[in-house]
Amino acid sequence: MIKVLIVEDDPMVGELNKQYIHQMEGFTTVKVIKESENVLPYLEDAAVDLVLLDIYMPKMNGLELLKEIRNRNANVDVILITAASDREHIQKAMRYGAIDYLIKPFEFERFEEAVLRYKGRRSKWIQKDHMSQRDLDSWLRPSSEASPLPAELPKGLTKNTLHRVHKAIQARKGETFSTEDLSDATAISRVSIRKYLKFLSRIQYLEETLSYGVGRPIYLYQTKEGQDHVLHPYL
Template structure:
């Protein structure tokens, strides 16, 4: 099993991420931390294989956690999970040797893919001894997320936003309601919702009113 420590200042978000990780075969969550100091203490105590690390922490940033780990030559892999999307933060994270950088909000499928690809690389480096260039090439390819082909005019980042909004909903949503949660226009959101329906990731139901066209109500189906 790949042992995972989750670091996030938001207790509810950490709980959600714990649920995501627990659903991926081969991974187990061994601990949670909500501060930078707590993260360093738990890494030393638990010696996890992988840390899901937020950038925004109440005492010091996830980047500072990463710097201290590298300065101390602590042998742990780090996957950044954060809302921070500025170029300098991403650049510093890459320089710190993170295995990936996942921007919130995201779907379970997005995290699952990163974890599964990390597991391939982790397993490939589990043995001692030498490996050849072909083996190294396969490991680096394994860490790259598969490209998701979307219809023309749609992009993966926006698809993740719409998917996350729909999945979090306790009940069905109209395109307008989903757009409000995702911070997008109703027209754009409707295109992504219909794409999810076509892919079998979402289901749609027609709700008939007293007059006019029936309202299309969507729910996430790819659990």
Template sequence: MNNHNILDVLIVEDESHLAALHREFIEQNFNLRVIGIAGTLAQAKSLIQQYQPRLLLLDNYLPDGQGVELINTPLLKNIDCSVIFITAASDMQTCSQAMRSGAFDYIIKPVSFQRLRSSIERFLNLIHSLRSLTVIDQQGLDKLYNLPASEGATAPAAKGIEPNTLELVQQVFITQPQRSWSVDEVVAQVGISKTTGRRYLEYCVETRFIAVEMQYGNIGHPRRLYRLAK
């Protein structure tokens, strides 16, 4: 807690591999400090009490309850902590409950790191703006709560690339970062045609999200494989 300019983040996620990916992504891309990972609500409450983090990445489905229950507890309400809600729950009841409870953002799994980057950047922009303001009018307030993320985090503008499909393709590589995938394997996972799959894979290569590997066999042409870029 020596540097007061660095904000503390707590990740609440019971999938340890995904939690580790979130931690690595945050620490590599932002001036933020991940103070811990909680796999249950009980662990989350203990770490919140101990560290009073400024940002919470909160999964909903946890072994001992639902993350959305945590947002309304006095434990969170009594500290200055924003919540980015990350969950496989896409039902409107959970979404509206999280938003009514004051969640800063709501991200549906599978998580796109482009989408997560956008959310964290908006959070940091809001913090920066709040620190620099002493008096504000209505126009300034409206602008404050509609802060855009940096231009680099906007949805892909490439022709034929649809953000939701791109997220699904990227998630294939995120969930198994050490594995190399063929076109056939990726399209089977995502449920898209081979032609569409090739287009998205080449887009991911161009944007350096994935890298190409050539596998040479005894017979026929070499196989083109794809792997998460290092």
């Protein structure tokens, strides 16, 4: 079991990341720490494999903490999860040894990709005391080929319903919308609408973002310009 420490001062975001980890097989959250100055003492005594770290933290920011983790040779890997999107922060994170960098708000699929890639790399790393060049190349340069588009609608989706969903999206005229917005507009359940929106995001017709506001974070969607052609084979 891969032990994960979440370092996040926003309780809502920390809980969301904990829920994400809970969905991932082979991972467990050992603790959520809100104060960055408490991380180093915790790492001295606790067994932790992976740290999910925010940058914008009071007192000691995430990059300072990451640098100190490396200075102390702590045997942990770190993924940055932060709203910091400027080149300087990203470059420093890479130089200090972050293995991935997620910019808030992010989609669950990107989170899943990051932790599963880490799991795969870690598995290869601990299985061998020595690695061939081929082993090392596959570890350093994992395949990044995009999944091919499905030849037909996924099971459970229908052309008639997709057409209704598409018309409701077109009526938004490029404005962002939520699952609930489209459910109200089409009189289709939110569970069903969510399946269609995930499919439309997968084929790159919609852009999906996670919005943090008051209460529970919600997914927002918006059509991508010039992507109408990707939908035509399914209508």
